[in-house]
Amino acid sequence: MAELLRFFEVVNPQAWEEVWLQPQAAFRTSRTYNSSIKSLSVWLRLGDIQARTVETGEFSRERVAKELPSFRSLMRKDGKSVVPKLTSLCNQLGIVLLFVPELSGTRCSGAARWLAPERALIQLSLRHKIDDHFWFTFFHELGHLLKHSKKAFFVDSDNGHERSVEESEADKFAEICLIPSQYEAEMQNMNDLASVQAFAKLMGL
Numbered sequence: 001m002a003e004l005l006r007f008f009e010v011v012n013p014q015a016w017e018e019v020w021l022q023p024q025a026a027f028r029t030s031r032t033y034n035s036s037i038k039s040l041s042v043w044l045r046l047g048d049i050q051a052r053t054v055e056t057g058e059f060s061r062e063r064v065a066k067e068l069p070s071f072r073s074l075m076r077k078d079g080k081s082v083v084p085k086l087t088s089l090c091n092q093l094g095i096v097l098l099f100v101p102e103l104s105g106t107r108c109s110g111a112a113r114w115l116a117p118e119r120a121l122i123q124l125s126l127r128h129k130i131d132d133h134f135w136f137t138f139f140h141e142l143g144h145l146l147k148h149s150k151k152a153f154f155v156d157s158d159n160g161h162e163r164s165v166e167e168s169e170a171d172k173f174a175e176i177c178l179i180p181s182q183y184e185a186e187m188q189n190m191n192d193l194a195s196v197q198a199f200a201k202l203m204g205l
Helices: 002-008 012-019 036-049 061-066 068-076 079-092 131-145 165-178 181-188 193-203
Strands: 026-028 095-099 110-116 121-122 154-156
Touching: 002 012, 002 036, 012 036, 012 131, 012 165, 036 095, 036 110, 061 068, 061 131, 068 079, 068 131, 079 193, 110 131, 121 131, 121 181, 131 154, 131 165, 181 193
Parallel strands: 026 154, 095 121
Antiparallel strands: 110 121, 110 154
């Protein structure tokens, strides 16, 4: 227990509950499996520890919003080359971007929270190693940072029981970042591989 308390930097189990079971945390857990709050807290704590070594600029919602096209431009790049570029861009904008593999029982895709008033953290688990899930999760977490309170943190899995207003807003933000609303009608007309590829090229996806 002493080692666990030292890891979490709390003085006793009650303090751990106050920090890691705080009511303002928004959890979106799996429909199929029960997520372990203990595993989640370890996963989140690993992100806190790693974030300490990352230098960032100061977060500004206006600056981040202006750079959305820059984030989008990275979506057609190879995965190996996109990670350092995406990480660097986030760091410049006051966001620590970390990739922390999921632990047994976490079943989460990503998390967004504030380390300081002008310093944010997006933590991704790469739970599903496919491009569409990666980019939707990234923009979903970015949506939380741009739209929601700095006093809350959000831990998101792939399937949720109930959709809070904040989660629905973050989902919609991610959808619009990937496919702007004015192109939704064109998306409905795709009926073969060629039309899908042409639409993807048009979207830069």
